Amino acid sequence: MRLKLERPIIFFDLETTGLTIGKDHIVELCYIRLEPNGCERAETLRFNPGMPIPKEASDVHGIKDADVKDCPTFAQKAPELAKIFEGCDLAGYNSNKFDVPMLAEEFALCGIDIHVNEKHLVDVQNIFHKMEQRTLVAAYKFYCGKNLENAHSALADTRATLEVLEAQLDRYQDTLKNDVAFLADFTQLSKGVDLACRFVFDEKGVEIVNFGKYKGQPVKDVLKKDPNYKHWMLQGDFTQNTKQTLERLALKYAGK
Numbered sequence: 001m002r003l004k005l006e007r008p009i010i011f012f013d014l015e016t017t018g019l020t021i022g023k024d025h026i027v028e029l030c031y032i033r034l035e036p037n038g039c040e041r042a043e044t045l046r047f048n049p050g051m052p053i054p055k056e057a058s059d060v061h062g063i064k065d066a067d068v069k070d071c072p073t074f075a076q077k078a079p080e081l082a083k084i085f086e087g088c089d090l091a092g093y094n095s096n097k098f099d100v101p102m103l104a105e106e107f108a109l110c111g112i113d114i115h116v117n118e119k120h121l122v123d124v125q126n127i128f129h130k131m132e133q134r135t136l137v138a139a140y141k142f143y144c145g146k147n148l149e150n151a152h153s154a155l156a157d158t159r160a161t162l163e164v165l166e167a168q169l170d171r172y173q174d175t176l177k178n179d180v181a182f183l184a185d186f187t188q189l190s191k192g193v194d195l196a197c198r199f200v201f202d203e204k205g206v207e208i209v210n211f212g213k214y215k216g217q218p219v220k221d222v223l224k225k226d227p228n229y230k231h232w233m234l235q236g237d238f239t240q241n242t243k244q245t246l247e248r249l250a251l252k253y254a255g256k
Contacts, residue, residue, distance in 0.1 A: 001169040004178045005036040009089040009122070013158040014099050015061040017049050021101050021196075022239050025049035026074055027063050029103075030154035032162055033084065044155050045081075046071045061152050078110040085114055089180050091122035093136050093161045096187065101195040101241065108240030116195060116241065117248075120184035124165045127187055131172065136160060143167035193219075194245035198238065207249055219246075220253045 003009070012031040018024035030044040046063070048071045058064050092099045100121055107114050128139045140148040140160045144167050150156040169178050176186065193199035193207050199219055200210045207219040214222045214229070222229055230250050234243050 001166055001173075001178060002038070003034065003166060003169065003180070005034060005180060007036065007087060007089065009034050009091055009180055010085060011091045011158055011162045012095070012099065012103070013092055013154045013161070014102055015063055015154055016102060017051060017053050017057050019098065021105050022237070025051060026102065026106055027053060027068055028061065028154050030158045031084070032158055033088065042155070045077065047074045047077070048072065061154075074106050075110045078107060078112055082107065082112050082114060089120040089122065089184065091124065091161070091165065093157065094123065094125045096121050096123040096126065096189070101239065104195055104241045105239050108244065113244055117245070120180045121188070122165070122180060122183040123187035124161050124168070126189055127168050127176070127183070128164070131168070136164075139164050143171065193249070194242045196239050196242050198242045199245060199249070219249050223250055223253055
């Protein structure tokens with residue numbers, strides 16, 4: 001079943017120097033941008049991360065320092081990439097937990113906000129885990145009946161993720177809707193206001209602090225009673241996306 005779209009959606013996969021958002025960096029990005037008219041654009045980009053690629057990371061994705069030493073940095077390509085991602089929903093495999101936060105952080109470090117809060121985020125892994133509890137290789141075999149060649153190659157994993165979602169739409173027609181907004185909601189495991197879920201929505205849609213001494217309290221109330229809270233977070237070791245989210249919330253509740 002082909003994916004029905006009201007606006008473009010980008011399936012993407014990242015290979016990085018590690019798994020720590022805010023410390024590690026992207027070395028390879030592969031994306032497939034699907035248009036509502038069915039057209040698609042696929043591209044694989046490599047970046048010099050500005051730091052050595054640890055052996056543990058290279059052992060997973062096969063990319064070494066020598067492979068990217070002459071590649072542009074992410075910052076050099078960020079303005080061009082931001083235009084490609086503008087106005088698009090996002091999809092991937094385990095993307096809500098890792099790829100989307102990592103991508104947003106890299107853009108934020110370049111001074112670019114890709115407005116993740118305005119996008120539908122479809123995590124194909126979460127559909128799979130809710131339905132079958134397997135890995136991407138097993139998901140590809142289960143849903144598509146094929147072996148995944150070149151696993152951990154960004155393009156192979158990204159193409160497999162797209163094919164798995166289309167197969168999931170066929171298999172679970174009684175449960176899933178061929179609608180990106182529905183899929184984004186279905187694959188959202190937590191109602192995070194920011195990608196790191198430092199702030200979350202409660203059942204009434206109110207933004208709540210989700211960590212520390214103010215955990216469980218409305219952000220609006222915390223900002224009002226503790227004027228230093230915003231400054232502490234903005235100066236602290238939090239992701240750029242979390243800081244941007246707090247700035248938006250502070251502006252939203254200013255004077256209220």
